[in-house]
Amino acid sequence: MTEFVLPLPATPSVAVAGSHERFAVRRIFCVGRNYAAHARELGNDERDPPFFFTKPADAVVDSGATIPYPPLTANLHHEIELVAAIGNAGFRIARDEALAHVWGYAVGIDLTRRDLQDQAKKAARPWD
Template sequence: MASYVFDPPAQVSAPIEGEDARFPVRRILCVGRNYAAHRREMGGDDRDPPFFFAKPADALVAPGADVAYPQATANLHHEIELIVAIGKGGADVAVDQALDMIFGYAVGVDLTRRDLQAAAREKMQPWEAAKGFDQSAPMSPVRRWAGSPPQGRIAISVNGQVKQEAVVADMIWNVPEIVSEASKLWRLAPGDLIFTGTPEGVGPLVRGDAVTGEVEGVGKLAFRVV
């Protein structure tokens, strides 16, 4: 048995709806600007191939847990997203085979230090500090799913007021296309999570805000910023 100079980190995992077993998380990939109105909101209007960024697995926040307002920002934003949970591995996967790789779906929020993102974009620097910080990925339990992906309402409310609302069917790149494109850049493996992009209406959060999000048929999440 290998020995370590200190205890290795615990395996990050997410609950599975209605089951005792948990979904072990390997890594988190995220798609940027995948709803047309949000793309226009952020200064674009095209259908370029989807671009990806990453968050560390330990950025996940367990369902119902509070989220600490992060350091080094004065402009924290919410971005509600459908999460794809990968259950089978593969590389260079064809679009018509991509659904076979999916274990299920969850609801997630891509929390963003928008001021740091804007500064990085202006200097053409990476986004890690804006996207991959501690507790930047609250999520709901994973729901097992077979067949066609969710297409219904996706929404987030802050203190009871709806801030983002759309339908998943509005995505520029659909779920099979996203999985296929990701598999061209990485060998996907069981435990990978893919955040699939957010609709228009992203906006700020402050300490004390109560946040609720949902994707129709998939689930709901709730957290408070503290």
């Protein structure tokens, strides 16, 4: 049996409405610049195609949880997001079969340290 120097973290998960079960979160895939009005608001060219990025699974917190305001941030943005929980794996899924892979939907709040993100973008660095 493998022994770990530090205890393993809990599996990130979200509550399932109307159930005592939880949905384990393995990966978070996000779509950027998919709303033209929001792209304009942030000073981006709305004609740029949407792009994909990820967030760590442990960024998920339960509804009603208190999130401390992050230090060194003066511009914390929040956005309401549609969350699609994928329950079945797939590859090159036909469009008419895509919904068979969706387990359910949720509403999420995406928080971004916009000032730190802007600094990183200007320096051509990734941000987290």
